[in-house]
Amino acid sequence: MSKTKGESAMKRVLMVAAENGALKGAKVGGMADVIRDLPGALYPLGVCSNVIMPSYGFLHRQEGAEPLGELVVDFYGQPHWLTLYRASHPSLPEVNLFLLDHPLFDQGGKIYTPGASDRPFAEDANKFALFCLGVAKAVLSGLMPRPDHLHLHDWHCGVLALLRAFAPEYAALQAIPCVLSIHNLAIQGARPLTQEHSSLQAWLPGLFASLERDALNQVIDPRYPQCFNPLRAAIVLSDRVHLVSPSYAQEVLCPSSPEKGFIGGEGLEADLQQKQQAGALHGILNGCEYPSNKRSGQLSKRQALLRGNTDKLLPLIDRAEQAIGGWLCQTPWVRSVDQQALLTLARLRRLSEFQDAPRLLLTSVGRLTDQKMAILSYRDQQGISTLEHLLKLLAEHAPNGLMAILGSGDQVIEAQLAQLAGRYQNLLFINGFDLPLSDTLYECGNLFIMPSSFEPCGISQMLAMRAGQPCLVHGVGGLKDTVSHGEDGFVFYGDSLAEQSSALLDILAQTLPLVGKETWHGICEKASQKRFSWGASAKRYCQHLYCLPASGALSD
Structure with a gap:
C-alpha cells in the first residue's frame, strides 16, 4: 500500500503485550483495554502502534493471519522454531497485529495458566520467556517494520529487556529506546535463577553463564535473591517507566505496609525511586472510550427504578439469566452458586410483577481477588465482615x-460470597463475567462500590461514571485520580483495614439517604459528564514516554 507524506513520517511503536482487547478471546484484564484503545488515540498524533503478542494457538487462525516467516531462537539450549504472523487490526487498517506461534503458547485457548501453588508462574514464565526471544528475533529479522520505540507491558516482557541489555546477538536492540508500562506492580512473575526447569538458567543457559554479578544484581528479586524477577528487570533495564495513574506512580515509591492497609512498591520501590530521580518515571492515567451517539432526553433505567417503574429492572434480570444459562451450557453440571443466583432472579421477577422489586441498586463488577475484596472481606472483632455490615445497612435504609x-x-x-448470598436476600452474586451483563449493571445501578486496597488505574469506575452511576471508592491510585468526593462520587480513606472498613460504612450511611434527591441527580450528572479521554493521555505518552512533541510526531 502506498503511503502519503504524512504516513511515511509517522513514528512506529511496537507494543509488546500478553493481551489485546481488539482480538476475540485475547482479553483478561485492563491491559487488554489499553492495547485495544491506545493505538487509535496515538494515530492522529503521528504514532503508528503495532502490537505483537503470542497467538496462544488460536488467534492466528481466527484472525485469518498471514504467515510472514519462521524464526529460530535458542531456548533451553536448543533451537526452537516460531512462526510470525500478521493480522489486520479490526478498526485501524494502518496498524499491524503481529502474532507469534509456537506449541508452548497453546494452552487450550487460555491466555494464562494458574500454575501449582508451589511453582507460581512456572508455565507462564516459560511461555513468555520464549515469546520474548521471538520478539527480539522478529524485530531484527527484517520480517516486520523496525520500530522507533519498544513499548513493553508488565512482567511478561522482562526477558526481552534482559536480552536487549545483555545478549550480544540482540545488542542492536539497544539502539531502539525502550519504555515499560506497569499495569499491576503486585504481579511480578518471579522464578528461580537456577536448579529449576522454569528458571533463567534453564531458559538461557549460555547467556546466564556469561552474566557478570553486576548484571545479575539488576534482575534478581530484592526480597528473594535466589530468584529472577522479570518485572524488576524490565524496570531497571528500560529507558522510561510508566505507571497507569499519577497517584499510583507516587504510591509505588513507598514500601508496602499491609498491616496498615497500604500496598506500595512491593519490594521494587528502590528501583522506582531511582527512575524517578532520573526523571524517567511517569504516571499517566488510562483513558476510556465514550460513545458519540449517547441518547438524551430519555428516562434512564436508573431514574425509572427510582420513580417506581420497577419493570425497568427486567432487562437486568433477563441479561443475568441469559449469562448464567450460557455458562450452564458449557458444563455437564450445575453449580450451586448458579442455582442460588437463579433463585434470587426468579424472586426478583415475581416481585417486579407486584411493583415491589428493588428500587435501590448497589453494584460491583470486577475480579474477586484480595486486591479488590480485602476491605469487604475484613472481619471485625465480632467476626462480621464489612460486606455483611453493608448488607445490613442497606436493608435498614432500603x-x-x-x-x-x-x-x-x-x-x-467466591465461596464466601456464595454463602452470604444464601443468607441475605438483598445480595445477588453472579459468579462469572459477562460483558453485556456488566454494561447493564453500569446502566441500572444507583451506586457502584469499588473499595480496592490498591488500584493502578481501574476501568470499572470510569465505565460506571460514563453511564451516570456515581462510585464509592477507596482513595488510592486511579480511583483517587478519577472520583471527586461529594462532587461526582464518594471517597473513603483509612490507615488500616479496620479503619478502611469503618470509613466505607460511614460514607455509605451518609450517602444512601441522598439517593433520589435533587442533590443526587446533580452528582449523577457530573459523573456522566466527567471525561478521561485517551486523546489527552496519548499526548502525554508522546511527550513523556516517546519524547515527541506534545502536538504529535508528524513532521512537516
Whole structure:
C-alpha cells in the first residue's frame, strides 16, 4: 500500500503485550483495554502502534493471519522454531497485529495458566520467556517494520529487556529506546535463577553463564535473591517507566505496609525511586472510550427504578439469566452458586410483577481477588465482615434494596460470597463475567462500590461514571485520580483495614439517604459528564514516554 507524506513520517511503536482487547478471546484484564484503545488515540498524533503478542494457538487462525516467516531462537539450549504472523487490526487498517506461534503458547485457548501453588508462574514464565526471544528475533529479522520505540507491558516482557541489555546477538536492540508500562506492580512473575526447569538458567543457559554479578544484581528479586524477577528487570533495564495513574506512580515509591492497609512498591520501590530521580518515571492515567451517539432526553433505567417503574429492572434480570444459562451450557453440571443466583432472579421477577422489586441498586463488577475484596472481606472483632455490615445497612435504609456483585477469581472469596448470598436476600452474586451483563449493571445501578486496597488505574469506575452511576471508592491510585468526593462520587480513606472498613460504612450511611434527591441527580450528572479521554493521555505518552512533541510526531 502506498503511503502519503504524512504516513511515511509517522513514528512506529511496537507494543509488546500478553493481551489485546481488539482480538476475540485475547482479553483478561485492563491491559487488554489499553492495547485495544491506545493505538487509535496515538494515530492522529503521528504514532503508528503495532502490537505483537503470542497467538496462544488460536488467534492466528481466527484472525485469518498471514504467515510472514519462521524464526529460530535458542531456548533451553536448543533451537526452537516460531512462526510470525500478521493480522489486520479490526478498526485501524494502518496498524499491524503481529502474532507469534509456537506449541508452548497453546494452552487450550487460555491466555494464562494458574500454575501449582508451589511453582507460581512456572508455565507462564516459560511461555513468555520464549515469546520474548521471538520478539527480539522478529524485530531484527527484517520480517516486520523496525520500530522507533519498544513499548513493553508488565512482567511478561522482562526477558526481552534482559536480552536487549545483555545478549550480544540482540545488542542492536539497544539502539531502539525502550519504555515499560506497569499495569499491576503486585504481579511480578518471579522464578528461580537456577536448579529449576522454569528458571533463567534453564531458559538461557549460555547467556546466564556469561552474566557478570553486576548484571545479575539488576534482575534478581530484592526480597528473594535466589530468584529472577522479570518485572524488576524490565524496570531497571528500560529507558522510561510508566505507571497507569499519577497517584499510583507516587504510591509505588513507598514500601508496602499491609498491616496498615497500604500496598506500595512491593519490594521494587528502590528501583522506582531511582527512575524517578532520573526523571524517567511517569504516571499517566488510562483513558476510556465514550460513545458519540449517547441518547438524551430519555428516562434512564436508573431514574425509572427510582420513580417506581420497577419493570425497568427486567432487562437486568433477563441479561443475568441469559449469562448464567450460557455458562450452564458449557458444563455437564450445575453449580450451586448458579442455582442460588437463579433463585434470587426468579424472586426478583415475581416481585417486579407486584411493583415491589428493588428500587435501590448497589453494584460491583470486577475480579474477586484480595486486591479488590480485602476491605469487604475484613472481619471485625465480632467476626462480621464489612460486606455483611453493608448488607445490613442497606436493608435498614432500603428494605427493598439490592446489592448485585458480578465477578470471579479466588475460590475462597467466591465461596464466601456464595454463602452470604444464601443468607441475605438483598445480595445477588453472579459468579462469572459477562460483558453485556456488566454494561447493564453500569446502566441500572444507583451506586457502584469499588473499595480496592490498591488500584493502578481501574476501568470499572470510569465505565460506571460514563453511564451516570456515581462510585464509592477507596482513595488510592486511579480511583483517587478519577472520583471527586461529594462532587461526582464518594471517597473513603483509612490507615488500616479496620479503619478502611469503618470509613466505607460511614460514607455509605451518609450517602444512601441522598439517593433520589435533587442533590443526587446533580452528582449523577457530573459523573456522566466527567471525561478521561485517551486523546489527552496519548499526548502525554508522546511527550513523556516517546519524547515527541506534545502536538504529535508528524513532521512537516
